Amino acid sequence: MRNMKKQENFLKVTLTALFKSLKKSRQTLDDNNYQVGDWPEGPTGNSGDTDSSKVLEIRSALSSVLENFALFCDLVLFFPDYVQARMKLKTFSGEKSADPAAETIDTDTPSTIIKWAVMVANIDQFLFSEQDRERTNLALQQLKLIPRADDFVNPNSKEFKVEKLMKDLEKDKTKKVGKTFEKSQAKKNKEKFEQKRKLTKNSRNKNEL
Structure with a gap:
């Protein structure tokens, strides 16, 4: 029972941090007018160059999205019931916001931020290995964000x-x-x-x- 409680606390902290990190990356990409599906190309050698800094900032934000999304897919497959329950909450932490208006902000819901991450991850463009594609595909089936295959099974x-x-x-x-x-x-x-x-x-x- 104690181990279950520890596991639940670990998952709560991890998912809350993950959702917040994705939101921060989204804000960075939105601020830089990032077009979903494009890997930013441009000069990165001169740290004082505005364009160079922008490219690096976008790449950093994209890398963060991909890393967090990969972790999220693992959590979905290993702890499907807990993660899916968290996806239904209105806030990242599951606790009520001090600002009631924040409860209705679309980007502050776990479900919306994950759907955005799915779109940004752009499986064919960024997930190069077959293992990455398979893991992502199974996670999305588990969440029913894509149709489940007839033989889909998650033993967890x-x-x-x-x-x-x-x-x-x-x-x-x-x-x-x-x-x-x-x-x-x-x-x-x-x-x-x-x-x-x-x-x-x-x-x-x-x-x-």
Whole structure:
């Protein structure tokens, strides 16, 4: 129980920091008029160059988005139920904001910031390895941000565990029914055998008389 509480606190702190970092990156990219899907090209050698600083700032923000999004995908796959519950909250921390108006700000909801990160991550453009694409695809299926494949399964989800439990119970029930049927059939066969044996014995006795 104590370990579960520690794990929950760790996930809460991690996700809150992750959401806030994504929001900060979004603000940086918006301030620099970043167009989703473009990797900023330009001079980066002269630290005093305004264009150079802008390119570096955008690249840094994009890298932060990709790193945080990759971490988020891992958390979704390993702790799906907790993460999905956090996605439904109105604030990053899950606590009410001191400013009631902030509750209605779209960019302050975990769901919205993650959907934005999905768009920025631009799977084909930035996620080069097959493993990255597969992980992201599975995470998005878990969140139902894209349609789930017919054979989609996440063994860490409560949904899967309940479904597996029901199937196991059904199997046990089928086995028990099967065993009961076998016992019943064995009993009937034994009774038939005894009946036949008695009839044969009576027939022999009559013939002897």
